[in-house]
């Protein structure tokens with residue numbers, strides 16, 4: 001069963017406050033998102049499997065643990081998800097990076113996949129799907145569906161801010177996917193923005209309007 005993990009570490013909460021602030025400019029916004037992604041990666045990897053090896057310390061032999069070598073794939077949802085990739089790679093530098101792009105069909109209002117490129121060995125990889133905002137959840141639900149269609153079996157979703165509507169949508173469509181959020185906000189407004197949120201994550205990351 002998927003669960004929501006609100007990572008309420010003081011450093012994350014502090015940085016998230018400045019990410020929300022409309023007076024935070026593009027450069028600082030980008031840096032803060034990058035830093036929070038690194039801190040969240042620390043938490044999302046908490047259950048990564050370990051194996052024991054033997055090392056020689058300067059004084060004796062010791063049994064000690066290293067990562068068991070699980071292959072990891074990071075998949076940002078275009079475009080705002082890109083802003084979180086480098087922060088995760090700082091902790092997991094050997095991870096491979098896929099990309100998924102979706103647009104909303106103007107007639108059906110349903111998300112449609114327009115781009116997908118994944119690393120190899122999809123079935124054996126543990127995937128972290130990243131998008132700073134989980135609003136209605138429509139895009140993330142479809143992105144995860146795209147990965148599963150190609151054989152992905154282990155997926156976690158990492159997002160900075162989620163609305164309850166988005167969390168419910170993921171829990172309903174993908175009950176096996178754990179969701180990691182820095183902030184769980186109140187609701188969506190009539191335009192689909194998260195309240196209080198941070199505005200448009202893509203525009204703030206890339207300095208567009």
Ligand code: URA
Nearest residue numbers: 135193194199200201
């Ligand atoms: N996407 C954003 O960038 N911001 C929101 O508030 C909702 C969706």
